[in-house]
Structure formats: C-alpha cells, structure tokens
Amino acid sequence: MNKKFITYSVAVIIVFMMTFGAPLEAANAAQPATLKVGSSGPDVPDLQYRLKTMGYFNTDVTTYFGTKTLESLKRFQKEYGLAADGVAGTQTWDTLKKVSANQKELDLLAKIIYAEARGESYKGQVAVGAVVMNRLSASGFPDSIRGVIEQPRAFTAVADGQYKLTPDKTAYQAAQDAVKGYDPTNGALYYFNPEIATSDWIWSRKQTVKIGRHIFAV
Structure with a gap:
C-alpha cells in the first residue's frame, strides 16, 4: 500500500478523533436529564429501576414518566429529606445514585x-x-x-x-x-x-x- 495513502489515512483518523472524540466522551459522561411527568427517554427506565430496587416503584419499568413514577419519586424524596416536588433534578439524582442501583x-x-x-x-x-x-x-x-x-x-x-x-x-x-x-x-x-x-x-x-x-x- 502507498505510504502517502497510509499517512493521509492516519491523519484523517486523528482529525476525526480530535473533532468528535471529546464531545462523544462528554456525552457519555453527561449527568442524567432532569425528569418530570411527561418525560421520556433512556434516563426514565434508569430512574424507575433505581426506585424499584429500593421498593418505591412496584410496576413494570418503561420509558415514560407517568403518575406512578411521580408518586414513587415523591415518596423517595420525602424519606431522604429532599424537596418532594416529583422532579428528578441534580440533587435527587445525586442522592439516588448513592443509595440505589441500576x-x-x-x-x-x-x-x-x-x-x-x-x-x-x-x-x-x-x-x-x-x-x-x-x-x-x-x-x-x-x-x-x-x-x-x-x-x-x-x-x-x-x-x-x-x-x-x-x-x-x-x-x-x-x-x-x-x-x-x-x-x-x-x-x-x-x-x-x-x-x-x-x-x-x-x-x-x-x-x-x-x-x-x-x-x-x-
């Protein structure tokens, strides 16, 4: 294979990693989204599963934040001294991750x-x-x-x-x-x-x- 082609290919890979690597790593390390009634997406089942392992959520895990998730979350927040607003924000997630498991x-x-x-x-x-x-x-x-x-x-x-x-x-x-x-x-x-x-x-x-x-x- 042509040496110039190999050098060019390596350069392209390096540029790609420099351009997209950091954002991808940042995305993977990102904090879970703030969740409330009506929210959906991959962080919702994580929230529900954590609440389920602790005995707060007693139904099937889904990707939708409904009234059952709201009630479960508010019970957790109240028992752990958090504002029982039914919103999974930074403080709720930080506390939940210290006492639960996905x-x-x-x-x-x-x-x-x-x-x-x-x-x-x-x-x-x-x-x-x-x-x-x-x-x-x-x-x-x-x-x-x-x-x-x-x-x-x-x-x-x-x-x-x-x-x-x-x-x-x-x-x-x-x-x-x-x-x-x-x-x-x-x-x-x-x-x-x-x-x-x-x-x-x-x-x-x-x-x-x-x-x-x-x-x-x-």
Whole structure:
C-alpha cells in the first residue's frame, strides 16, 4: 500500500478523533436529564429501576414518566429529606445514585457478593453488599458501585479473578436487599476473615459485628 495513502489515512483518523472524540466522551459522561411527568427517554427506565430496587416503584419499568413514577419519586424524596416536588433534578439524582442501583450496578453487586461470600449464610451475603452500599454513601470512597467494587486492593475476589464468576439467584436477592437498606453490619465499611487477616491496620478498626467467618468494622 502507498505510504502517502497510509499517512493521509492516519491523519484523517486523528482529525476525526480530535473533532468528535471529546464531545462523544462528554456525552457519555453527561449527568442524567432532569425528569418530570411527561418525560421520556433512556434516563426514565434508569430512574424507575433505581426506585424499584429500593421498593418505591412496584410496576413494570418503561420509558415514560407517568403518575406512578411521580408518586414513587415523591415518596423517595420525602424519606431522604429532599424537596418532594416529583422532579428528578441534580440533587435527587445525586442522592439516588448513592443509595440505589441500576441493572448493571445490581449485576456487579451480585457478582462481588457471590465472589466474596458465596459460602456464607444469607445474612453474611447481604452484609458484603451492605459494605459496598455503605462505602458508596461515605466520604473517601468512589462515588459509584463499580468504582467502590473495583477500587484497587478493595476486594480480594477482584484481584484473584473470582469476581468473574456468574452469581446465583441468592446473590442477586442479597444484592437487592442490600440496596433496599438491609444492613446487618451496623454501618460497617470493612470486613475481614480473622483466620487469614495479616494486616495490623484492619485489626485496629472498630468492630461492629461478626457474621459467619467475617468480622465487620468501621
């Protein structure tokens, strides 16, 4: 192939990436739209699914913001100290993302629960999910479920590959309960197996409860 043609082609690709790459990245990273009664589009099912995982929205997820979505959203806003205006604006979205999960995030939560605690009781599995949700709401941790789970050295199962295993139905149920606020750890941000833990730091944390093989701490 002609070298001049290759050089020209590469230049065209670079110009295309410079011209369109940033806007595309910005669009992908954009905040969800402000939603209210009558709104439609891809952010509506995200909103409904998050409300559904928390027990506020009890019907099928759609792409339309109707009266059922309005009622569900207003209940959520009221219980979380927000203006109960039924409008999903920036503050509502920010709060919702710290205490809920969409479908992809629920998948990730079920995966880490299964990887870290599949040999534990149901309560022990929910406890692992609760730690993820507690970190999501706490300062000093990533602000997304994926970020919390995949933070370097945060969870052993991510590092050793068990995170890639397919979670079972119990792990998904545990994930849903953790998202709904069931927290048997009493607000724990960490947990460890005392039989294999070698870190002096983790032993220095205030312990909240022991469930199965794990000690939970803040």
